[in-house]
Amino acid sequence: MRTAAQPPVPSASVLAFATDLLDEGADGFFGNLTDRAGVGAVTLASVYHAARDVFPHNPRRVLRYLEPGAAYFRPDEASWAGRRLRPVAAQAIGDDDPFALAAAEAHRRGLALHAWTVFLHNDRLGFQHPDCSPANAFGDRHLTELCPAHPEVRAYVRTLVAEHARYGVDAIRAESLHFHGLRHGYHHERYFEHLGPDTEALLGICFCVHCRRSADAQGVPADEVRRRVQEELRRRLAHADSAAEPYTVDELGDGVVAAYVDASAAAVTSLAEEAAEVAASLGMRLSFIDGGGPGTGWLSGIDLAGLGKAVPQIETLGYARSPEAVSEKVAAFSRHGIPPQRMSVILRPMDEDCDGPENLRTKVRALRELGVPEVEFYHYGLMRLDSMDRIGFALRG
Template sequence: MYSALWMFAWDLQDEGVEKVLGFAADCGLSAVQIASSYHAGNFILGHNPKRVAYFPEDGVAYFHPHLEVYADTKLKPKIAEVSRGTDWFAEAGRRLDRFGLKLVAWTVCCHNTRLGLLHPDCVTRNAFGDPYYHALCPSNDDVRAYVVALVKDLATHYPMYAVQLESPEFMGLVHGHHHERQGVALDPLSVSLLSLCFCEPCMRKAGERGIDARKLRATLREHLRAVLDRAPFYPLDRPSDMPGMVAACPELGRFVEFREQVALSLLK
């Protein structure tokens, strides 16, 4: 167990490593959780002496990746500009004992729009085959190899107490992308169904478990088309929640279980 403050490389750069670590120690915390791999954002930095608003780069690494760890991975990390000249994990790491703190790497795994745009074959595909570039698919072996390498790199090259994983799993349709527009009032079931991935690895691996993913995909397409055609009204002859949908389509329940196993197996 540990108590910690989430923080970013720009906090360490702009406020000073010692000041930030000293603040965490003075607060009685036992660790610092520094973002090691992070997505884009729009931040207000209330106590930063150099800037107030900040837009971090998308899908970049805030440590110095050891490239040999990624020699066989298709997906490669990219160093953030703020970390290019200084490895803030190393800087914090060598001062931990002095401040009585542990180091934790706050690591975003499958949410990476930069990598998704570079490798569209690695992203989530909805039932219509549309890519969700923000969501690398955890069924994809190239994505899995990248996530494992990222964690291994952090765990073996820094005095790491823990690697905290964010999004080591499937992501959905909605996640806070800028200017998300739906144009129709999507009901929760439709959002859930549009969040399911039918990329090639998902289809193949589900098939290996005896799930007819093609049939399921066709069923969901037909259902979603019928719902979208009637929006903003909901067709009364259609299931309107997940239990009802699973009752009408048992293959869906098995597919959801399959997805849970995919995500869990990545953690093992």
């Protein structure tokens, strides 16, 4: 029995695909969540990017390709009337609405339903509407994503958030609500010459018309920044020794490039705030997923100080072998103004991160002691059933 001195076990959920539910059926799917994992919620992907995955315990298939930028719910036609950017239901769900099924079954079983939504990493919409994608300094488009500064993209995000309220969703886990950079990603990406991380970083900065207008409005000379970045990239692409040179963004001249990146971050923060406001107005809460953690997301437009004021919760990936490494990542967010009480952490129970059930239980205990209120486990369909048993062991402990 837990004593009064012990902090409560964090509320727990398992991330899953709608196809896991359809392939296994409601009884098998929810039975594993409640009887084996012992969680109180399911986090179902509502819009997801392209992928090829292996499913160890799926009764119908071992390998599946996921469609680029597909929706795993039935979009409300009236909500999207006249819009260029709109979600398209995945072919894999046929005539079903997995979110309606999940909502009914979760309610019947007393579970909460969360929506795991990939917002801007969307190959389908990027290829269909290139003008809505980020553009590098030379005007080349990153067609695997959408630009958070584009007005139509921002309207798409707000409407997509609102769609989830129809299903009684408790929380939206907002993945990919930011820029991504060069390497995130496309099938068979090729870099036969070594570019170096700095060259890749510069190639990932967006100079679309909307980002440049935003920067100009904030007093940053966008065209001058683009010219400097073009010159630096040409120099680095021409010679291998130049590509290997380390530098900071400020070294490109008087801090204006760094100021431009900061202006891009403002677009991400304001979009996250708008999405969170829509969610709250409809009785939902939004968590912003910052997978990399402090010190890794500046070029992606992730300003933790700003996001801490804009959204109610930050979620991060606790993908590490040791409980100490997971605790340190949470502590790093605290140093950026995000206390553990406003965080959620995703853990992997598989062998990649855990050498056994006790390892996972120790991580859950560490998060509990830090005051983290929610923990999620990745990923229902991609783990073996004995990994799901590890979740149950960790939570019972």
